Amino acid sequence: MKLNQVLSALNQIEKSKFITCLDKLCSNAAAYDATIDKTLNKVNRQIKDASGSEISLLFAAVAEHYKVAIEERLTLCDASMALLVNILSRDGNGVARISWLEQLYSREWEVLDSLSRQIQQEINSCIADNYCREHRLKIFNDCLKIAYSNDLKTNRQANISDDERSILNVLAQHLKISHDEVVAIEHLSDPIKAGKETVENCLQDLREMGVIFINRKRSEVLIPDEVVAILNQIQHKELADKHLLRILRVLSDAELANILKSYGKRIRGVSRSERISTIMHSGISVRDMLGRDLYDENESQNKRKERLKQLITDLDIDAERIGQTVDERINVILESLNSATEREFNAMSATGYKEMFDALEENFHGKDPDGRQESLSQRLKREFELEDTEEINVERLRALSITPHDLLYLINNDEMRDLRDTMNLPKKGNPRFHLLDVFASANDKLIENFAALARRDLMGLKESGIDVSEADLGLKFEEATKTILEQMDLNVDEELRKSINTAKDKADIILSISDDDIIIGEAKTCKNGDFAKYSSTSRQIKAYVKRCENQGKSVAQVLIIAPSFSQDFIESAEMDTEVNISLLTADGLKQIYDAYRSKRKPNFSARLLTKGGLLKADLIAKSI
Structure with a gap:
């Protein structure tokens, strides 16, 4: 979930730690960062009173400062925190119940502990100095032990400093030791704690840092996409697992085998799906994989560049320039996938x-x-x-x-x-x-064929190649209306719509135009003549308005979209004193949509739909 969406789902107390953290960072940085100072002025330097969208803009401005602050705090934490952060920043874990995170942590700890014991056996069995896998593991383990115990010589608590860790990371890269093996070897010197209490303590610390949000009512942890991206940078993870999977899907079996061989992983009798799974869970650097590991040892630079060029095509990456060097082409792949969502x-x-x-x-x-x-x-x-x-x-x-x-x-x-x-x-x-x-x-x-859909013109739709049953015409019109509004960059809030709908009262569309302000939309089809059912429509929309207001939302407008409206309907809507109603014809919405799509930088706001009465689509289209 985006930060703005997370903020709109929580109450003030649940947001307080994050906002306090952001306030402190902005206040400190504003003195020497003009961008942050300007963004702060837009909210009168009162972050606590800012809307979710304004807080999102502030976070974007202060993101680098946030990254430094969080990285410093995480460095002081133990390995159990690193393990939990790794779990939280994975695809699919941005919204998860606390009890489920405890299960994931327990499962991860058991896998890690098992790998540690296996590596210890390999190290103990090492008798050769020929840089075989066992010898490489032993070298890294000996170096890590020294880094961990250095502090004891000066009567300080044993720890691995940032400088030592950066050296160990380079050592692991050259010894071709994967990330999961690095963590498992560190577990031998500094065992990671297990148990629910460990998870609870770490979650509380992360909340205090402003990294996660906790919805107490649902016992749920939320971590915004923007924060996940920063955590991935801190963990030196250049690509999300779901995007790495795309790369692995288009590699050949021989290339997957080359990657596994580079890290001493088993390849004989291992299926393609198992090879992909092993690479995914090993934490191998995607840059090393694309730049070095997937090729045969004697592969020339030109052949490597050609392979990356083909990979860009296979992944359907549309780039103006694909670069001249191996590194440049790897950057194109990583940048495109990271911005793909x-x-x-x-x-x-x-x-x-x-x-x-x-x-x-x-x-x-x-x-x-x-x-x-x-x-x-x-x-x-x-x-x-x-x-x-x-x-x-x-x-x-x-x-x-x-x-x-x-x-x-x-x-x-x-x-x-x-x-x-x-x-x-x-x-x-x-x-x-x-x-x-x-x-x-x-x-x-x-x-x-939006207008034909609104008029329930079944024959016209079939002539245009749209095969739809008459019973589904209303639903298809509603869905097409949502699609148009989405493509005009309006926030169609399905979560809120789902939460207010009941078996009896079901709103078609809800547009969130700010943290608290919404527009309720109704999409009405009509086969013959003008849409004229004001009394029944009025009862519907007033029930929706009441349910939204009960959830703390302010209904800025009700927008009714139909093929056309009777004069009585228009006059009744204009005279209704209980709700503010705007009317828009299907042809009018399509006209606005076409104008929006034709502009490179359209000037459009949801507020244009809140003028009331029968909206003049041609004037709105011209203003875009």
Whole structure:
């Protein structure tokens, strides 16, 4: 979840530690940082009274200072904190119950302890000085022991300083010791604590630092995407696991074997999926992997550059320049993947994502590592470490920043080919990209025929290649309306809509225009003539307004979208003293949308929809 979304989901007490931390950082930095000083002035230097969007802007301005402050605090913590931070910053763990995090920590500790014992046995069995795997592990272990015990010589508590750790990181890189092995070897000298109490103490410390938020009512930990990105930088993790998986999916079996061989990992009798899983969980540097490990030893620089060029194509990376050197091409890959999330969400509407998810849930028949049948939801829970009892839907996936692309790369290449054949997709080219195009273009067709959809013109829709049943026309119009509003960069708040809806009262659309202000939207289709049902529509929207206000939201406007309105309807809406109502025709919304899409930097605000009465779409379109 984005920081703004996290802040809107919490009360003032739950946000207090983060805001106090941010206030202190901004106050200290404003004296010598003009950008921060200017941003502070926009909120009258009162961060506690700032809105969520204003706090997000402040955080972006002070992010580098925040990173330094958090890194200093984490350096003073023990290894158990590092283990928990690693868990919290993984994909899918941005929103998780405390009890589930305790289970993940316990599971992780057991795996780590087992690896430590295994490494200890390998070190004890080392009798050769030939830089074999056992000898390399022994060298690193001896160096780490010295770094850890240096403080004892000066009568200080044993610890590894930042300088010592940076040297150990370089040593591990050259000895080709993976990150999970580094942590396991350190566990031999400085055992990581286990138990619920350890997790509880660490979570409280992280809250005090302003790293996490805790929703006490739901016993839930929330960590914003912006903070996760900073934690990854602190951990020297250049790429999220979900993006690393994309790279591994397009590498050949021989290249995966080369990576594993570089770190002394087993490759004989190991399946492709096991190879990918081992690399994912080893914490191998993606830069080392792309620059060195995946190639044969005698591979020339030119061949390495050509392989990276092909990798950029395979990952569908659209870059103006792909660079001339190996490092430049690696940078293009990493920068593109790190900035992919927002771009991928924008490429497909929430409705398109939902339709794609439903289609995959119906047609996907995979298997887990033990060979058991596995649904898409089960695959998601396993790969993203989601709780077994958690309901998987598109709203939840969006909250966890899991994009349509992320979803498809959880499915291995063989499974994707089976899906391609089941769903009758073209056999040439990348089946993942074909599937994304199908659901992106389906929404484009609905928007192109938006007016016909509003008028319930079934024949006209079929002539345009849109196969939809008459019973689904209202739902499709609602979904297309959401898509248009989303693509105009309005915040369609599905979480809030879901929370206020009941079996009886179901709002179509809610737009969040600030932390507390919202617009309630209703999408109405009408087959013959003008839409004229004011009394029933009025009862509906007033029930929605009441439910929103009960949740502390201020309803700035109600927006009703229909093919056209009767004169009585328009006059009744204008004269209603209980709610503020704006009316907009389907043709008018499409006109505004087309004007918005035609501009490179459109000047549009949700406030333009709050003028009241029948909105003049042509004037709004011109103002954009």
